[in-house]
Amino acid sequence: MTVDTVSEDLLQVDGSDLVEALAEHGWGDGLPMVAPTPTRVEAMLTGSPGTDPDEVVAVLPPRFGEATRRILAVNAVMAGCRPEHLPVLITAVRALAHPEVNLRGVNATTHNVAPLVVVHGEVARSAGYHGGRGALGPGNRANATTGRALRLVLLHVAGATPGDGDASTQGGPAKYGLCFAENADASPWPIYPSAVGVDAPSAVTVHCGEAPHNVHDMESDDPIRILDKVASAMATTAQNNACISQGEHFVLLCPEHAATCAVAGWSRRDVSSYLFQKARLPATELKRAFGLRAWAPWMDQLANDELVPMTEHPDNIRIMVVGGPGKHSSVVPSWGMTRSVTLPIHELGD
Amino acid sequence: MTTNALSDLATKTATELGLPDLRMVSVAHPIGGVDPDEIRRRADNVVDEVLALLTGGRTLEGSAR
Numbered sequence A: 001m002t003v004d005t006v007s008e009d010l011l012q013v014d015g016s017d018l019v020e021a022l023a024e025h026g027w028g029d030g031l032p033m034v035a036p037t038p039t040r041v042e043a044m045l046t047g048s049p050g051t052d053p054d055e056v057v058a059v060l061p062p063r064f065g066e067a068t069r070r071i072l073a074v075n076a077v078m079a080g081c082r083p084e085h086l087p088v089l090i091t092a093v094r095a096l097a098h099p100e101v102n103l104r105g106v107n108a109t110t111h112n113v114a115p116l117v118v119v120h121g122e123v124a125r126s127a128g129y130h131g132g133r134g135a136l137g138p139g140n141r142a143n144a145t146t147g148r149a150l151r152l153v154l155l156h157v158a159g160a161t162p163g164d165g166d167a168s169t170q171g172g173p174a175k176y177g178l179c180f181a182e183n184a185d186a187s188p189w190p191i192y193p194s195a196v197g198v199d200a201p202s203a204v205t206v207h208c209g210e211a212p213h214n215v216h217d218m219e220s221d222d223p224i225r226i227l228d229k230v231a232s233a234m235a236t237t238a239q240n241n242a243c244i245s246q247g248e249h250f251v252l253l254c255p256e257h258a259a260t261c262a263v264a265g266w267s268r269r270d271v272s273s274y275l276f277q278k279a280r281l282p283a284t285e286l287k288r289a290f291g292l293r294a295w296a297p298w299m300d301q302l303a304n305d306e307l308v309p310m311t312e313h314p315d316n317i318r319i320m321v322v323g324g325p326g327k328h329s330s331v332v333p334s335w336g337m338t339r340s341v342t343l344p345i346h347e348l349g350d
Numbered sequence B: 001m002t003t004n005a006l007s008d009l010a011t012k013t014a015t016e017l018g019l020p021d022l023r024m025v026s027v028a029h030p031i032g033g034v035d036p037d038e039i040r041r042r043a044d045n046v047v048d049e050v051l052a053l054l055t056g057g058r059t060l061e062g063s064a065r
Helices: A015-024 A038-045 A069-079 A083-096 A103-108 A122-126 A141-156 A223-234 A255-263 A268-278 A283-289 B004-016 B036-056
Strands: A056-060 A065-068 A114-121 A179-181 A202-209 A213-216 A249-253 A280-282 A307-309 A317-321 A328-333 A341-344
Touching: A038 A069, A038 A083, A056 A083, A065 A069, A069 A083, A069 A141, A083 A114, A083 A122, A083 A141, A083 A202, A083 A341, A103 B004, A114 A122, A114 A141, A122 A202, A141 A179, A202 A328, A213 A223, A223 A249, A223 A255, A223 A268, A223 A328, A249 A255, A249 A268, A268 A317, A280 A283, A283 A307
Parallel strands: A114 A179, A249 A317
Antiparallel strands: A056 A065, A114 A202, A202 A341, A213 A328, A249 A328, A280 A307
16 A cells, blocks of 8 residues: 555545445455545654654565555554554564564464554553553553554555465454553563663564463462463463464563562562473373474473473563453463564654 | 465465466365375375476466466
8 A cells, every 4th residue: 555546535535435445445454444634644644753754664574565654654544543653553563574573474374363562661651552451452542543553554565464465264353453551550570671671761562472361360369379370371282382382472460460479579580480380281292282393402302291381481481561450361372483572662753 | 385275375475576477386275184195195186287387487377376
């Protein structure tokens, strides 16, 4: 999609008429959109001041479409974003273009993988991203529209259209968009980017994984019983991380579960190390489940009666705090052949 | 090589990579979870097509499919 291909006639329609008009071009996610009029796109670009709107910030497979800031702004308008959300979208797109993400595979696989976008630091507060109660669900404009805008970019620029650009067998709800803030105020540990070597006031993490798996523990007052349940959610043969050992597990702890760990003196590293030790399955069970395995060599040498970790290194277990009151956490296994990326946001004009 | 259920994706990807006439051979989908003997039968059935592509430079129809 380029701005030039959006006819002036198209830009004059809005609401449900726009849905029909865009559907004729094979564009959109099926939901109503905002018409990307030149005035709206220019207003959106004010969210990334002092930058070149026509600079290509990423080339996105499988279509290898060029994503300029202007093209991203067009999609941000269509999704319902405000200008202050544009820097997050641009940074998320930059992150997805990193080779270790393997975006061509992410978009083209039969798996239901979709990008999870986490917003960290000052921009989460200033642009209205929500990391508290219900953060992974509906009700917050910044979360909802940024996640949706990223999907529109994947559809329109990357060409990840179901069928000839996205082979996902069933698709998944996260493919409509999944974006939220890290709940830094309720976290007992330093902000997540610092754990992966990113020192910046604002940052974005992208992780290409499944929809979140719930972890429920209402009663425990020690880390062990809570994290054993997290390990249970991680240790299943029904996910790619069981047969691909480089895969990451994002563990989204709710504030109360995290606090229970921290009060007991556990650091973020303690939590990931414990989960590495406990999220395991017998080698014989995993070998029975998978004839094809992409495991680290040392894992393949474990005897059948030994326990195999669900990933090859504790660093692949990523811990952050999200959510509000209550005792539900989530595990988001990756697609397997992809790595998460955390980038500082340099688009804020400061 | 591709399967018939994924040939649209393969063709589109090849085209976007600048290879609209990439020589491709399609076999019946799926290939996962299929008896090895059946896989061998499917492979045997496309050997002539593969040879034609490798020696003729085009698909049997003259373009990618």
